[in-house]
Amino acid sequence: MLWINLIGVALIAIIVWWFWLYKPSSVALQEGVVEVIVKDSVYQPSKIKIPANKESVLKFTRRDPSSCAETLLIPDLEINATLPLNKQESVTIPASPSGHYAFHCQMKMYVGELIIE
Amino acid sequence: MNNVSKSNTVEAKHACCKPKNTTQPDASDDKVTNNLASSDQQSEHHLIVDGASCASCVSKIEKALNSVEGVQSAEMNFAQRTVVVVGNVADASLISAVEIAGYNAKIDTSESEEEAVDEKDKADAKYYKKLIRDMTIALLIGVPLMIYGLAIGEMTVTTTTERLVWFAVGLLTLGVMIFSGKHFYIGAWNSFKNHSANMDTLIALGTGTAWIYSMVVVAVPDLLPLMARHIYFEATAMIIGLINLGLALEVKARGKTSEAIKRLIGLQSKTARVIRDNKDIDIPIENVLLDDLVRVRPGEKISVDGVVTEGHTAIDESMLTGEPMPVEKTEGDKVVAGTINKSGSIVFKATRVGKDTALAQIINMVKRAQNSKPPIGRMADVISAYFVPVIMIIAVLSALAWLNFGPTPSIAFAIVSATTVLIIACPCALGLATPMSVMVGVGKAAEAGVLIRNGEALQTASTITTMILDKTGTITEGAPKVTDVLVAKKLSREEVLMFAASIEAGSEHPLAMAVVESAKEQGIEPKKVTGFASIAGQGVEAKLDSNVLLFGNEKLMAKRGINIEGFIDKAQAFAEEAKTPMYLAVNDELAAVIAVADPIKSDSIEAIKRLQNSGIRVVMLTGDNRLTAKAIAEKVGISEYFAEVLPEDKAKKVLEFQKEGEIVGMTGDGINDAPALAHANVGFAIGTGTDVAIESADITLMRGSLHGLADAIAVSKATLSNIRQNLFGAFIYNVAGVPIAAGVLYPFFGLLLSPVIAGAAMAFSSLTVVTNANRLRFFKAKDH
Numbered sequence: 001m002l003w004i005n006l007i008g009v010a011l012i013a014i015i016v017w018w019f020w021l022y023k024p025s026s027v028a029l030q031e032g033v034v035e036v037i038v039k040d041s042v043y044q045p046s047k048i049k050i051p052a053n054k055e056s057v058l059k060f061t062r063r064d065p066s067s068c069a070e071t072l073l074i075p076d077l078e079i080n081a082t083l084p085l086n087k088q089e090s091v092t093i094p095a096s097p098s099g100h101y102a103f104h105c106q107m108k109m110y111v112g113e114l115i116i117e
Numbered sequence: 118m119n120n121v122s123k124s125n126t127v128e129a130k131h132a133c134c135k136p137k138n139t140t141q142p143d144a145s146d147d148k149v150t151n152n153l154a155s156s157d158q159q160s161e162h163h164l165i166v167d168g169a170s171c172a173s174c175v176s177k178i179e180k181a182l183n184s185v186e187g188v189q190s191a192e193m194n195f196a197q198r199t200v201v202v203v204g205n206v207a208d209a210s211l212i213s214a215v216e217i218a219g220y221n222a223k224i225d226t227s228e229s230e231e232e233a234v235d236e237k238d239k240a241d242a243k244y245y246k247k248l249i250r251d252m253t254i255a256l257l258i259g260v261p262l263m264i265y266g267l268a269i270g271e272m273t274v275t276t277t278t279e280r281l282v283w284f285a286v287g288l289l290t291l292g293v294m295i296f297s298g299k300h301f302y303i304g305a306w307n308s309f310k311n312h313s314a315n316m317d318t319l320i321a322l323g324t325g326t327a328w329i330y331s332m333v334v335v336a337v338p339d340l341l342p343l344m345a346r347h348i349y350f351e352a353t354a355m356i357i358g359l360i361n362l363g364l365a366l367e368v369k370a371r372g373k374t375s376e377a378i379k380r381l382i383g384l385q386s387k388t389a390r391v392i393r394d395n396k397d398i399d400i401p402i403e404n405v406l407l408d409d410l411v412r413v414r415p416g417e418k419i420s421v422d423g424v425v426t427e428g429h430t431a432i433d434e435s436m437l438t439g440e441p442m443p444v445e446k447t448e449g450d451k452v453v454a455g456t457i458n459k460s461g462s463i464v465f466k467a468t469r470v471g472k473d474t475a476l477a478q479i480i481n482m483v484k485r486a487q488n489s490k491p492p493i494g495r496m497a498d499v500i501s502a503y504f505v506p507v508i509m510i511i512a513v514l515s516a517l518a519w520l521n522f523g524p525t526p527s528i529a530f531a532i533v534s535a536t537t538v539l540i541i542a543c544p545c546a547l548g549l550a551t552p553m554s555v556m557v558g559v560g561k562a563a564e565a566g567v568l569i570r571n572g573e574a575l576q577t578a579s580t581i582t583t584m585i586l587d588k589t590g591t592i593t594e595g596a597p598k599v600t601d602v603l604v605a606k607k608l609s610r611e612e613v614l615m616f617a618a619s620i621e622a623g624s625e626h627p628l629a630m631a632v633v634e635s636a637k638e639q640g641i642e643p644k645k646v647t648g649f650a651s652i653a654g655q656g657v658e659a660k661l662d663s664n665v666l667l668f669g670n671e672k673l674m675a676k677r678g679i680n681i682e683g684f685i686d687k688a689q690a691f692a693e694e695a696k697t698p699m700y701l702a703v704n705d706e707l708a709a710v711i712a713v714a715d716p717i718k719s720d721s722i723e724a725i726k727r728l729q730n731s732g733i734r735v736v737m738l739t740g741d742n743r744l745t746a747k748a749i750a751e752k753v754g755i756s757e758y759f760a761e762v763l764p765e766d767k768a769k770k771v772l773e774f775q776k777e778g779e780i781v782g783m784t785g786d787g788i789n790d791a792p793a794l795a796h797a798n799v800g801f802a803i804g805t806g807t808d809v810a811i812e813s814a815d816i817t818l819m820r821g822s823l824h825g826l827a828d829a830i831a832v833s834k835a836t837l838s839n840i841r842q843n844l845f846g847a848f849i850y851n852v853a854g855v856p857i858a859a860g861v862l863y864p865f866f867g868l869l870l871s872p873v874i875a876g877a878a879m880a881f882s883s884l885t886v887v888t889n890a891n892r893l894r895f896f897k898a899k900d901h
Binding site: 001004005008011012015016018019020022024040041042046065066067068071073075080081082084085086106107108109110111 | 233236237240241243244247300303304305307308309310311312313314315316317364367368371484485488489490498501502503505506509510513514516517520521544545548549552
């Protein structure tokens with residue numbers, strides 16, 4: 001039983017580390033227009049780094065027909081957009097100060113992060 | 118730039134969510150009021166070109182477009198026959214340049230709202246069919262297995278034949294997982310790689326665990342004690358089937374939540390009858406240009422916004438304003454796209470086309486607001502960020518608890534409880550609770566002619582404790598009329614009116630307009646004055662030939678030392694009759710007292726009562742004198758009022774109430790009251806018909822009636838109550854469901870939930886949220 005309990009505790013530790021504590025490697029800065037595919041529960045890429053105080057454009061193409069992928073929210077930048085299926089929708093990110101801005105669908109099935117540096 | 122151009126960005130979308138208390142002009146306000154053709158802004162124009170058959174046509178078309186003055190660049194996509202032109206140029210010039218080059222061109226409206234809705238409906242229908250197909254296949258395997266399980270009691274493996282049969286069933290279930298549940302596993306894996314977890318993760322883990330355990334029982338039964346050799350293939354297939362069913366029903370229910378926006382989009386007409394070269398021709402709406410003359414016959418829809426140049430008619434604007442009575446229109450009056458011409462035939466000049474029409478902007482605003490979240494939803498957002506990993510940890514802990522303390526076969530109990538915990542937890546219900554209600558609530562408000570800027574405005578409107586109403590144009594019609602002219606000097610009534618009209622001719626103040634209107638009605642034309650100056654809150658001064666004119670209130674006369682004795686009593690008598698007295702002085706001598714009355718809107722009294730009955734403290738603010746204010750306030754049943762408030766002091770009044778701890782709503786015309794609207798917790802701009810700057814406030818009331826205000830409060834309260842029900846339901850479901858799934862009831866009642874029941878509960882929990890939100894569609898503001 002000891003081993004089983006240890007495996008259980010290890011599983012919990014892995015969950016905590018993988019989903020909450022893991023720090024992803026740095027993402028390359030992308031200037032101008034960034035294309036994002038919305039498919040299979042993930043934004044590809046899900047971490048986007050864009051320059052601070054400079055306008056950028058994110059071009060989203062939704063390939064997932066489920067309605068939860070339809071809405072894009074960037075709450076801290078007060079941006080929301082409806083993403084049509086299989087069509088590109090441009091979302092202009094205004095010149096914004098440095099910071100980490102989460103973007104996600106309404107139900108947070110899709111999550112991503114906009115790193116402005 | 119012509120406003121038809123398809124600039125498919127959401128750059129302007131956050132303009133709707135600008136921080137409060139900002140006094141910066143809103144970009145979209147410009148859009149409402151300016152003819153963008155004169156703007157210096159570069160913009161994208163999207164054209165569809167017909168007749169381009171070879172690659173060499175591309176350079177010819179690009180060259181033709183590049184030669185148009187104002188064009189910065191023109192790029193053609195030969196495969197799609199589309200051209201993107203960047204520059205400050207009218208669409209008409211681009212179309213004619215392409216036509217001169219020998220091709221046909223039109224503005225690309227492939228992403229028109231209506232087509233986008235059609236495409237979305239088609240995509241949803243296709244997705245629904247796919248989910249139903251996935252569900253059918255999964256249940257075709259799952260249901261017989263479950264019935265078999267119920268019939269024989271337990272599905273176990275004891276003989277080699279049984280092992281072979283169950284192995285085949287296992288492979289069949291694997292087929293179901295791949296065919297009907299592939300999207301869950303791919304989604305879960307992608308999210309996992311991304312260090313995130315969602316509903317897919319829980320379903321994949323739950324069904325995966327059940328299937329792998331069952332396969333272990335079949336492949337190497339000796340690893341497990343005899344009593345623990347249970348098969349859970351039916352659970353895997355049933356869960357996949359039920360969740361697909363839940364998703365399918367959710368797609369259907371979600372479609373209903375966007376009915377209001379579909380209705381608005383449906384108001385746009387497809388064609389317009391324009392007069393070109395003295396001929397009436399029917400053209401697609403997207404080809405209507407600014408200044409085109411458009412003919413509309415009785416029963417037809419107004420295609421774009423414009424100004425009537427010929428004819429007289431009554432127009433039904435109820436679909437936009439909620440105002441049931443048709444509005445009379447004659448030359449010089451504005452008409453808006455989406456409304457219906459009832460009686461006469463008219464010609465109007467197009468002033469706003471494409472995405473600049475009031476209707477297009479209303480649609481945009483409603484869509485943006487429907488997607489925005491009120492603060493009440495933030496808690497659910499925070500929870501959902503941690504939700505799935507926490508459920509995974511609970512599943513592990515539950516399994517460990519059963520393994521350590523559970524009865525035999527503890528391994529089977531552990532697997533069942535872990536699977537059930539994973540399956541019953543529903544992050545979707547939490548995630549859907551707020552947006553679904555906002556979607557329906559904002560749409561419902563739009564149907565009543567109430568445009569809500571965002572979720573925050575919706576939520577705050579439901580908590581308002583004090584509503585400040587501006588008098589002129591809000592409680593009253595805002596179209597005052599001269600009722601009395603009391604001449605004081607040796608002047609004729611005509612001379613008095615001429616002086617008063619001349620000095621007020623340049624002003625847009627409703628009282629000034631009443632004086633000018635009254636003079637004109639009597640055939641008196643205002644003359645040109647010099648040295649015009651406005652004294653805020655008091656009146657105006659100017660010179661007409663050698664005469665020095667002063668026109669304003671008692672304060673102005675006192676300030677300039679004009680003797681008004683002998684007329685004060687008469688002025689007071691006017692005020693007590695709810696008329697506004699104004700003094701005219703010519704060459705430092707009182708010339709006349711002119712009384713102007715602004716009738717109270719017919720339904721103001723009833724609407725104010727509705728507000729008061731819902732527990733809101735109603736206060737009136739006005740720049741008018743105390744006696745007139747008192748008379749109006751008494752008539753409409755308001756006991757608290759503030760008179761002689763200068764425009765800049767209205768915002769201060771709002772702040773004073775806020776300091777008292779009140780949550781303040783301010784209702785005004787959206788133009789003169791802009792600072793006060795911005796300072797209020799919720800600013801309501803009240804319009805007259807569709808002629809209103811829709812971006813100027815948190816909530817815009819399209820019709821002039823104060824019932825719109827009461828409706829806005831009622832809808833916001835109903836929506837917030839719906840959100841609370843949804844959030845409560847989703848929280849309770851998870852808070853109660855997860856421990857029951859983990860087996861907390863087992864020690865007391867010997868009850869352990871089946872993973873199949875958990876799957877059904879999970880599938881229907883989000884459906885319940887959407888269905889509850891849909892109940893809002895039947896909400897009716899109190900009859901009025």
